[in-house]
Amino acid sequence: MAVSDHVNLEEFMNGLRRRNPGETEFHQAVYEVAANVFDFIADKEIYHEQQILRRIAEPDRIISFRVCWEDDNGNIRVNRGYRVQNNNSIGPYKGGLRFHPSVNQSILKFLAFEQTFKNSLTGLPMGGGKGGADFNPKGKSNNEIMRFCQSFMTELHRHVGEDTDVPAGDIGVGAREIGYLFGQWKRLTNKFTGTLTGKGREYGGSPIRTEATGYGTVYMLQDMLKKAGHDVEGKSCLVSGSGNVATYAIEKVNQLGGKAVTASDSSGFIYDPHGIDDERLAYLMDLKNNRRGRIEEYANEWGCEFHAGKRPWGVKADVALPCATQNEISQKEAQTLIANGCMAVSEGANMPTEQEGIHDFTKARVLFAPSKAANAGGVAISGLEMSQNSARITWKEEELQALLRNIMGDIHERCAEYGQTKEGYVDYVKGANIAGFIKVADAMIAYGVV
Numbered sequence: 001m002a003v004s005d006h007v008n009l010e011e012f013m014n015g016l017r018r019r020n021p022g023e024t025e026f027h028q029a030v031y032e033v034a035a036n037v038f039d040f041i042a043d044k045e046i047y048h049e050q051q052i053l054r055r056i057a058e059p060d061r062i063i064s065f066r067v068c069w070e071d072d073n074g075n076i077r078v079n080r081g082y083r084v085q086n087n088n089s090i091g092p093y094k095g096g097l098r099f100h101p102s103v104n105q106s107i108l109k110f111l112a113f114e115q116t117f118k119n120s121l122t123g124l125p126m127g128g129g130k131g132g133a134d135f136n137p138k139g140k141s142n143n144e145i146m147r148f149c150q151s152f153m154t155e156l157h158r159h160v161g162e163d164t165d166v167p168a169g170d171i172g173v174g175a176r177e178i179g180y181l182f183g184q185w186k187r188l189t190n191k192f193t194g195t196l197t198g199k200g201r202e203y204g205g206s207p208i209r210t211e212a213t214g215y216g217t218v219y220m221l222q223d224m225l226k227k228a229g230h231d232v233e234g235k236s237c238l239v240s241g242s243g244n245v246a247t248y249a250i251e252k253v254n255q256l257g258g259k260a261v262t263a264s265d266s267s268g269f270i271y272d273p274h275g276i277d278d279e280r281l282a283y284l285m286d287l288k289n290n291r292r293g294r295i296e297e298y299a300n301e302w303g304c305e306f307h308a309g310k311r312p313w314g315v316k317a318d319v320a321l322p323c324a325t326q327n328e329i330s331q332k333e334a335q336t337l338i339a340n341g342c343m344a345v346s347e348g349a350n351m352p353t354e355q356e357g358i359h360d361f362t363k364a365r366v367l368f369a370p371s372k373a374a375n376a377g378g379v380a381i382s383g384l385e386m387s388q389n390s391a392r393i394t395w396k397e398e399e400l401q402a403l404l405r406n407i408m409g410d411i412h413e414r415c416a417e418y419g420q421t422k423e424g425y426v427d428y429v430k431g432a433n434i435a436g437f438i439k440v441a442d443a444m445i446a447y448g449v450v
């Protein structure tokens with residue numbers, strides 16, 4: 001095919017929308033990558049000839065299944081479970097499970113697609129996948145959670161395995177759920193292998209997996225600031241969320257001398273100008289992890305503001321770390337952050353910034369680390385959990401801390417290499433998309449048409 005015969009970005013996206021009707025999150029995620037990749041491959045015939053982007057944007061398979069379970073009152077409940085196996089060109093499918101009422105095929109396809117590039121960026125041999133269910137763990141008893149996890153795994157176990165597909169946690173799936181899921185997998189297969197990551201330390205979990213995503217997000221921030229001649233020390237940070245990623249991001253901000261002044265949950269956000277220091281962070285972690293409380297209780301405890309139903313992006317600060325969920329920074333909120341002098345954004349959550357917001361950040365030359373680079377620390381340690389499980393050893397915490405720091409530094413370098421602009425600004429979105437794409441694309445070319 002001659003170069004002039006190639007479909008352009010708009011034609012490619014029209015085809016994708018036609019084939020995947022109504023899947024807006026998936027369209028958004030593919031567009032974000034395709035916009036950069038189309039430019040990069042303009043003069044690289046092989047990627048066109050081999051239809052690489054079209055193939056990466058078509059999941060290898062999507063498994064959808066019924067999950068029946070019995071609640072504490074003896075009622076039969078029915079949910080829908082999924083596993084999207086997007087691409088295994090550079091390693092077994094790898095990506096988390098999300099239990100949240102908003103879960104649908106579009107969201108999981110976007111997450112599995114993103115995961116493919118993120119896992120490639122880590123430099124470790126992992127393909128991309130994602131799964132979950134439209135199950136709401138909120139308000140459920142321990143026994144109900146256990147029964148749900150067991151039923152979910154009863155179907156899922158046919159499709160996963162240490163060399164095939166290795167799920168992990170995500171929203172609504174923490175250490176407790178991974179324990180129930182792994183317990184059922186072990187019972188059904190009569191094997192003890194590293195088929196799930198994020199396991200408890202007593203049964204094959206890796207040191208620092210819990211901290212890795214939040215820490216990595218802040219390392220990425222640190223490297224971007226450093227390259228631009230700045231430091232985390234003394235910077236005020238807006239953090240959204242109060243779950244795993246948010247709380248460990250706050251911990252690392254504190255360790256590096258910054259000051260996190262907000263945290264949130266789905267009910268609103270707290271603004272604490274004193275800073276969420278270590279003592280207050282310990283309270284927040286206990287509130288959210290052990291007592292499953294609401295963020296307003298933090299405001300009552302420490303005498304600060306609670307803004308019901310709002311997000312923190314209107315507060316003036318140096319840096320933003322969105323760590324809750326997708327599309328939580330609208331274009332208008334991005335513009336407010338820019339107007340308030342925000343100099344850097346590092347995305348702890350997956351795709352938290354709307355497309356137009358990313359565009360505005362880039363135009364305003366805000367340092368912007370997209371999620372597939374900024375939050376890759378979690379899956380990187382998961383990849384190392386897989387290695388430890390295969391070798392039946394456990395590395396020391398200090399070794400893993402150093403590995404995490406190095407991996408995030410390498411990701412920053414790779415993004416900077418492909419995202420450097422002539423006037424010195426680094427477009428990390430472009431850098432991450434291209435660096436993530438090349439490795440997967442070249443492996444696909446090596447396999448031929450499969």
Ligand code: NDP
Pocket residue numbers: 169170171172173213241242243244245246264265266267323324325326348349350375376378379
């Ligand atoms: P958690 O379930 O631990 O925490 C999620 C947090 O986000 C909670 O505070 C939750 O509030 C809040 N939240 C969820 N949905 C909304 C919403 N619609 N509006 C406002 N707040 C919301 O999840 P994680 O911290 O693990 O994950 C957060 C993000 O990071 C997700 O995008 C996830 O995909 C991504 N991520 C996580 C990784 C990990 O290692 N955990 C790895 C890579 C990415 P509430 O308590 O009210 O529900």
